[in-house]
Amino acid sequence: MNLKQIKSNIYQIDSNKPGKKIIVLGGVHGSEKTGIAVVEKMINLFEKNKINLVNGSIVLALGNEKAIEANKRMVREGGDLNRYFSQEKLNNLEDASYEANRARELAKIIDGVDVLLDIHSTLTPSRAFLACENEPKHYAIHKWFSAQDVITDPNYILSGGDYSTTDEYMNARGGVGVCFETGYAKDTSTADKVVESILNIFANQGMIEREVQSDSVCKDRNVYKMHTRIDLTEKGFRYEKGFGKGDFEKIEKGQVIGYHGKEVYKSPVTGIILFQVPKEMWSEMGCVGFIAEKI
Ligand SMILES: [Zn+2]
Incomplete structure (x- = not known):
């Protein structure tokens, strides 16, 4: 399979056929191990030809490499990579910090995709939930994730008034941004299940050949x-x-x-x-x- 590294810890798989372009992100917060494991497991699946991409293209990326190495949410105060995706911060070239540059690198890739799946975990005990919009085009993608709750944030309360997270940035570019919170960061047992959900999304979009299990769709969610x-x-x-x-x-x-x-x-x-x-x-x-x- 033509899995190729395009940047540090960013890999692309091309089918060389038309279709959806999807980016899967993990480790935007370095201590959230499930998302990191999900991206690594998926790199492995494509590397070993266990999945055949028949349409579209996929990008698999780790976010804040420095924070991942340090096993911390971020490595410096104000260095939250998931608050760097505002137009203001991306355009502020005076900020040449690692996080600013990494955000610009990732934003350039996000500009070229249709769907973003960013995998996070919470700082305190929690069940899994979706932290993103619940419009029909979002639901059509995130219905495959196992979660009973969707937390929308149309007024950017989490970001402090303007968009600044990866999924919000994707939405602002006209795509579909999905942030899946897998549960408590100390519980990494769900990584395989999250990979399965993402493979269902790929299959549902006609990107890989695989049986889609329609009973894994989550219905009747609570929306906040x-x-x-x-x-x-x-x-x-x-x-x-x-x-x-x-x-x-x-x-x-x-x-x-x-x-x-x-x-x-x-x-x-x-x-x-x-x-x-x-x-x-x-x-x-x-x-x-x-x-x-x-x-
Ligand atoms: Zn996070």
């Missing part, structure tokens, strides 16, 4: 919309009893979920607490988590 960031203020923060243990903690509108000093913090909507940050990373991240509204 990102609403608010729970900031860490100078008064600090502590969760109300029963909260702060992991993602998908249910909250009601007006419910007390924590305290900034003596100031009560009530949930603005009915939904869930999500993307919780482990306490030791609060000041690094500037927030303790996010709130998503059930829609």
Whole structure:
């Protein structure tokens, strides 16, 4: 098979026939091992000719190589690769940091594909979920991932007001960006299952010859919309009893979920607490988590 390396830790497979172009990304956050394992397993499958690409092309890429090596989310403050895909940061050539250059390298490739699959994991215990849009063209791709929940973010709450993640960048280029959170980063047992889901996507798009198992499609999902960031203020923060243990903690509108000093913090909507940050990373991240509204 013509698997060829096109950049450092970026590989391309071409069928030399028309068809979809899909990029699979892992390790955009270096400590999220499942995505890294998924990309490595897929490189291996193509290298050993275990899959035959009959239409379109595929790019398999590792994101933040320095962070992967250090087994960290990022190697420096402000160096979150998944916040580098804004037009402003990509165009700011004065920023010649590794992350800025890597983002530009990847953005150039993303510009030429139709679909982006970015595999992530969470910092605190969580079930698997999709963190991306749920429009029909997105659903047609991500329905193959095993997850009961889709977290949309049309107002870029996670990114701080403007698009800056890989899937948001893909969407802004008119493609389909999908971010799959495989669950807790310390649990890497699902890598094979994630590979299977991605192969189902390829097969469903007519790119590889393979039986598609239609019973692996996820239906009747819960859909949420990102609403608010729970900031860490100078008064600090502590969760109300029963909260702060992991993602998908249910909250009601007006419910007390924590305290900034003596100031009560009530949930603005009915939904869930999500993307919780482990306490030791609060000041690094500037927030303790996010709130998503059930829609
Ligand atoms: Zn991540």
